[in-house]
Amino acid sequence: KKRYNITLLPGDGIGPEVISVAKNVLQKAGFLQGLEFDFQEMPFGGAALDLVGVPLPEETSTAAKQSDAILLGAIGGYKWDKNEKHLRPEMGLLNIRRDLNVFANLRPATVLPQLVDASTLKKEVAQGVDMMIVRELTGGIYFGEPRGITINENGEEVGFNTEIYAAHEIDRIARVAFETARKRRGKLCSVDKANVLDASILWRKRVTALASEYPDVELSHMYVDNAAMQLVRDPKQFDTIVTNNIFGDILSDEASMITGSIGMLPSASLGESGPGLFEPIHGSAPDIAGQDKANPLATILSAAMLLKYGLGEEKAAKMIEDAVVDALNKGFRTGDIYSPGNKLVGCKEMGEEVLKSV
């Protein structure tokens, strides 16, 4: 039997509910494929702040680094919103991404035929959308130095950050994107703002230079403002998108809403080596936390990505994906994706239905 160590970071809000459901699904799919998991649950985000005063305790970081993969729920909540920057749950997320060096964030945005009506886009526009956004996750303006708030020569406050990319940072994320596109429909769109930003000029130059190594991938470039527009106009034109940290943050959220079901979307964050970090792209939804209303499918699908991208266990991953489709085909829907004619269920019941289908 193969054994894996999995770190669970339930975090805040609906995090614990969705993690508990996803854990069971992961366990069953693994068991059926001869895999055994040792789960270790660690404090993270606001929960860790309350417990030990920091959003990413040393022990959590160490446990994560020593495990084979990390499954994360969600972080944040009103309670910690007024905290100073370094004492906010978000800091825990940024720090664990950096500690694990998971520079490649894969965010699929797919419109399932069962859920096409959940999109605010017209059916003919939303139908068949199937893209993968490859977002750079450990560089750019999120981490660039210098940064801060200072007083300038006129005695007024000035806030500043640095958008910065070194050639090797661009190259490694571009390679992940080319490889991803190659396994999909062979189309890669690199999104930047090269008509204004120097960092984007270098980005475009490096991505373009790599293209000759991937002759089977068709590379195009698009400005970020146009990309934000094209995602609404005709999202089906996109296969794989690669972009920097901040543009990826914005565009992947936009794309997720185009699918109409942000409660459905998983993500994988990967490094060159070491464990990957897997999490739903939705937030901690404090307003519905503890009410058994959350949609656990994004976290369940994140567990599938964990199996596929994190452990290379494609069969077990496929079992989970199929089970999700099965539960949807049977008409089970949480509130966020509910439409008349279907069966409204809570977080737990949805989890049980998926579990039955695994």
Added chain:
Amino acid sequence: KKRYNITLLPGDGIGPEVISVAKNVLQKAGFLQGLEFDFQEMPFGGAALDLVGVPLPEETSTAAKQSDAILLGAIGGYKWDKNEKHLRPEMGLLNIRRDLNVFANLRPATVLPQLVDASTLKKEVAQGVDMMIVRELTGGIYFGEPRGITINENGEEVGFNTEIYAAHEIDRIARVAFETARKRRGKLCSVDKANVLDASILWRKRVTALASEYPDVELSHMYVDNAAMQLVRDPKQFDTIVTNNIFGDILSDEASMITGSIGMLPSASLGESGPGLFEPIHGSAPDIAGQDKANPLATILSAAMLLKYGLGEEKAAKMIEDAVVDALNKGFRTGDIYSPGNKLVGCKEMGEEVLKSV
């Protein structure tokens, strides 16, 4: 008779076509309201590059500064896409914005009932959308120093830019936004990324501090990734949005596509004093340039904004706005907004129809 000096910057691609049409409309509406215009057409963008080797010639900048308002068509094209940064048409646009110090960019995104079908969003989602995006235009990462591409200690290239805002820059754009919201439905949403960026933390702090001076305006804050999502989910929730230069670039283009008719949307760029700059938000569309296919309505509506925000001539502005609605009510449509049952017309004919209605 009141006389105004108007600088026309046709620019590239469809720019000259739409400017020539809008000029006629401006002239007629002005004439009927007792206004006389002296138009001065100056080289700008790619056209200026071809003529004199720079995208913003000294004479163009001087003429613009000395005029009462500037009406701009569009800039850019494949031809100049490989130019070095400082020899690209876009540089002309960035430089004229800075030379004129037009820090406040007003970008309305309105779904006209006549065009609700042009949106890719479902009718019930798009219907009634009416928002104003107030984008900071002369600061932030667009102009921040240091910037450039250098070689780091490992001998590799590094590209970098600086996102930077001083308190007074935030205050002045926030004031414009509060005033704008006050004249609209009294709701202002400030968009930032204060959970990650120091520049955004200062932004949020300054905007929040000003709110007490505008007790009649309801202020809220939203992270930019969420805003990109909410624009697709429920665009009607927004009245006035204020945000920085780069987020404004992205969100205003996204919002424009939500209206489904980017060929319809004008913009105004204003400073504390001095002439304003008025331009359609669409690009130069080189693929349809010179074919009499462009939609001139965005530029015509920019002329209306010129009258209203640039010269304080509200009556003449209203005449133009009404004439546009009239032409649409009569069923005239350019290709970009055409739907069966309407009359397909070219750029010139659309211009003539609007002219008739003025």
